[in-house]
Amino acid sequence: MIKIIGVGSIKGNYLKEAIEDYKKRISRYTNIEIVEIKDEGLVEESKALELEKEKILKHISEKDYIITLEIEGEEYTSLELAEKIRKIQIENSNIVFIIGGSYGLSDEIKQKSKLHLSFSKMTFPHQLFRVILLEQIYRSYKINNNESYHK
Numbered sequence: 001m002i003k004i005i006g007v008g009s010i011k012g013n014y015l016k017e018a019i020e021d022y023k024k025r026i027s028r029y030t031n032i033e034i035v036e037i038k039d040e041g042l043v044e045e046s047k048a049l050e051l052e053k054e055k056i057l058k059h060i061s062e063k064d065y066i067i068t069l070e071i072e073g074e075e076y077t078s079l080e081l082a083e084k085i086r087k088i089q090i091e092n093s094n095i096v097f098i099i100g101g102s103y104g105l106s107d108e109i110k111q112k113s114k115l116h117l118s119f120s121k122m123t124f125p126h127q128l129f130r131v132i133l134l135e136q137i138y139r140s141y142k143i144n145n146n147e148s149y150h151k
């Protein structure tokens with residue numbers, strides 16, 4: 001099972017369509033769920049992080065393998081990420097990816113993370129990043145199943 005918890009909602013129809021397409025593709029390999037958390041970005045940073053943290057905590061459990069998406073995290077190639085997902089799923093059937101909001105993620109959420117993952121030192125819009133993450137998850141399953149996929 002793959003769960004993606006994303007702070008913020010998707011507004012553009014073209015992004016919603018891309019997300020639905022990748023969800024459908026991934027569902028051939030594993031169950032996938034996307035949980036949207038309200039972005040509290042218009043309030044003071046510490047208050048926003050606290051509110052978002054409380055909402056995120058409602059959607060994770062101790063048995064989940066938590067991966068936080070952080071600009072300061074480790075960078076992987078697509079092949080390395082595929083191998084990491086393969087190894088995680090041997091011992092843990094639930095992988096939860098958490099994408100922060102305007103202010104990132106609270107320290108408490110980061111401490112629960114078993115992998116701090118970065119796709120780049122660049123900052124991406126939340127809505128677009130969800131599509132990028134889904135594409136890389138899909139690519140990982142294709143790699144792990146020795147199926148061809150464009151490079």
